[in-house]
Amino acid sequence: MTGTGSEPSGSEQSGSLEVRGLRVTFDGFTAVDGVDLTVGAGDLRFLIGPNGAGKTTLVDAVTGLARATGSVRFDGRELLGSSVQKIARAGIGRTFQTAAVFEELTVLQNLDIAAGAGRGIATLLRQRATVPESVERALETTGLTAHRDKPAGTLAHGQKQWLEIGMLLVQDVRLLLLDEPVAGMSHDEREATGRLLEEVAEEHTVVVIEHDMDFLRSFARSVTVLHAGAVLSEGTVAEVRADPRVQEVYLGHEAPASPSAASASSEGASAPVAQEV
Numbered sequence: 001m002t003g004t005g006s007e008p009s010g011s012e013q014s015g016s017l018e019v020r021g022l023r024v025t026f027d028g029f030t031a032v033d034g035v036d037l038t039v040g041a042g043d044l045r046f047l048i049g050p051n052g053a054g055k056t057t058l059v060d061a062v063t064g065l066a067r068a069t070g071s072v073r074f075d076g077r078e079l080l081g082s083s084v085q086k087i088a089r090a091g092i093g094r095t096f097q098t099a100a101v102f103e104e105l106t107v108l109q110n111l112d113i114a115a116g117a118g119r120g121i122a123t124l125l126r127q128r129a130t131v132p133e134s135v136e137r138a139l140e141t142t143g144l145t146a147h148r149d150k151p152a153g154t155l156a157h158g159q160k161q162w163l164e165i166g167m168l169l170v171q172d173v174r175l176l177l178l179d180e181p182v183a184g185m186s187h188d189e190r191e192a193t194g195r196l197l198e199e200v201a202e203e204h205t206v207v208v209i210e211h212d213m214d215f216l217r218s219f220a221r222s223v224t225v226l227h228a229g230a231v232l233s234e235g236t237v238a239e240v241r242a243d244p245r246v247q248e249v250y251l252g253h254e255a256p257a258s259p260s261a262a263s264a265s266s267e268g269a270s271a272p273v274a275q276e277v
């Protein structure tokens, strides 16, 4: 280790994202309007905002799915304009709102395929005598070891999301962008997912698009609020909650500063966020 002394202890952590002046337009409509966003290595950042704020489009632009102008630097390297594949190879992985796993294949095969860049499909599907170390670790981290031989299609909803996260881990991504990972999950699944993300963030940078405010309050290390394609507020959970502009956007009026605790539990995680931040 040749650290400068200002780095976190342990191995050098990479995975920092620096977005500057990012703009995405669709037929004249500006969905992302000059976003600056810095996510430091090892952060567990929540990206929130009302429906249509531009959260998914921002992630689409970072991952090469949406055409954008501005700058997206990952560990100092400019990625804007690169192909989806090149951005993935650079170490940025994402999930979508609906889990994308191979339902007929086992958990192990799904992870093996994700880990197996460069191997042919026939080799991938052949039973292998040994399981790669990265796959073993991903099984353990995601709590899926006991389910490794089950078809992914038979997993519970939460387990499928964890498998998807595992599939990113075995690809050696350093930045995970997760789009509403706890939508539709039970309370226990949300808690387990939060703990999983905390563990993943020990060695990776994690950005979570989320509508579930209980989940955010429990697990966010930092928060960025998007509104109408622009960054409205940023900081710790407490700082963002205390920001009158955030209250205004979420509640439509100046809200009292005191957190008069939410009545509702967070059933219906993807419901519009007309709840206290």
Ligand SMILES: Nc1ncnc2c1ncn2[C@@H]1O[C@H](COP(=O)(O)OP(=O)(O)OP(=O)(O)O)[C@@H](O)[C@H]1O
Residues within 6 Å of the ligand: 026, 029, 031, 049, 050, 051, 052, 053, 054, 055, 056, 057, 058
């Ligand atoms: N392919 C597209 N063509 C045209 N408009 C689009 C396209 N994708 C997104 N938009 C528009 O861009 C705006 C931002 O959408 P986006 O999905 O990024 O918002 P979001 O913050 O992720 O919302 P939600 O929380 O509902 O998922 C919306 O007004 C949406 O209708």
